[in-house]
Amino acid sequence: MSTMFYDPAGFTSRTSLGYLLKMAHAQMHSCAERIFAQHDISFVQWIALLKLREGQALTASDLCRSMCHDNGAVTRMLDHLEERGYVERRRSRQDRRVVELRLTEAGEHKLDELLPQVVARLNEVLNASGFSEAEFAELTHLLNKLLTGLQAHNALPEPGIGDST
C-alpha cells in the first residue's frame, strides 16, 4: 500500500526532497533576483502582479492563498506596490471588509517589461542545465503533483499524531 521511498538507514541530505527543494528554490530565487536588482520590485512582487492580471487573485487574501504568503507580508507588499503605483486598492461596496485589488497601467507595463526577461532567463537556465522538453514537462508535472499532495497534507490539522480515528 504505502511505499518506502526513504529508509532511515540510507538517508542522506543530498537525496532528500526537502533539501533539494530548499536548494533549488534558493538558487532559482537568487537567479531571478538578478533580473530584479535593477528594478523597483522584487521577484515575489512581480509574481503578485502576474497573479493579479491572471485574475487568480482579486483580493489580498486571494494573494495569500495562491502564493503561500503570510497575511502581514502581503499587506506590506501591497503597500509597496501601491506606493510605486503598480496596484490600486479599493474597498469593495458589497463587502466593506475586502479590498479589491486592481493592476494599474503602470503595473501592466512593468509586468510586460519584465516578462520577456524572466522567460529568457528561465529558458537560459533550463538549456544550461541540459534539459530536454520532455524532462522539463516531466519536472513541471511532478512538482505540481507534489505541490498538490503537500497542500492537502498541510491542510490536515495534526497529521500523523492523534488522527487514528
Add this chain to the structure above:
Amino acid sequence: MSTMFYDPAGFTSRTSLGYLLKMAHAQMHSCAERIFAQHDISFVQWIALLKLREGQALTASDLCRSMCHDNGAVTRMLDHLEERGYVERRRSRQDRRVVELRLTEAGEHKLDELLPQVVARLNEVLNASGFSEAEFAELTHLLNKLLTGLQAHNALPEPGIGDST
C-alpha cells in the same frame, strides 16, 4: 540549439518553475517544521547536523556552501547549536582562521531521534501525493539536474548582460 521552454505569450504563474519551486519549498518547509515545532532545533539546523555527520562539512564555510546559506546566518545557527550542546567549535591548529566543527554525543542523539520522523513524514507526503517509485526517482533526478545547472549559472559573474566577448 536552445529550446524555448517558455514563451512570453503563454507564460502563467502556475507553470513557472520559479513559482513552483517557491511553493513546493514553502509547503515542504512548513510540513517539516511541524515535526520540529516540539524540538529545540529547526529543520535547517537539523540538516546542518546531518551534513556534519555525513562529513560533507567540517567547517562553517563548508556548511555555507553545501547549504546555500549565508555566512552570518551560519555563524548564528552554530551559536544556537553550540548553546544547545549539539556541536562543538574548536579552532584548528593548522589554520587558526578555521573553526573545526564536531557533532557532540547529544547532537548525534538528536539527529537519530529525528531521523525516523523526518523519513516517515517524507514517505507519508509522497504516498499521499500519489507518487510511484519511478516518479519519485525521476523528480529527485531532475531536481538534482536543475540544481547543478542553476549553481553553474549563478556562478557566472553577470550572466547575459555584458559578456558578449
Add this chain to the structure above:
DNA sequence: CGGCAATATCTGCCTCGGCAAATACTGCGC
C-alpha cells in the same frame, strides 16, 4: 436591534537570511 462567530485586513513583535564591514589569520613576495 443586539450578541456572536466568522472573515478580511492591518499592525506590532520576533526571527532569520542577505549584505557589507570588521577582525583574525595564512601564505607569498620582498
Add this chain to the structure above:
DNA sequence: GCGCAGTATTTGCCGAGGCAGATATTGCCG
C-alpha cells in the same frame, strides 16, 4: 620580518516573512 592579497569567521544593519492580536465588517440567530 613586513606588507599585502586572500580566506575564515564574526558582527551589525536591514528587509522580509511568520505569528498573534487588534480592528472593522458581515451574516446569522434570537
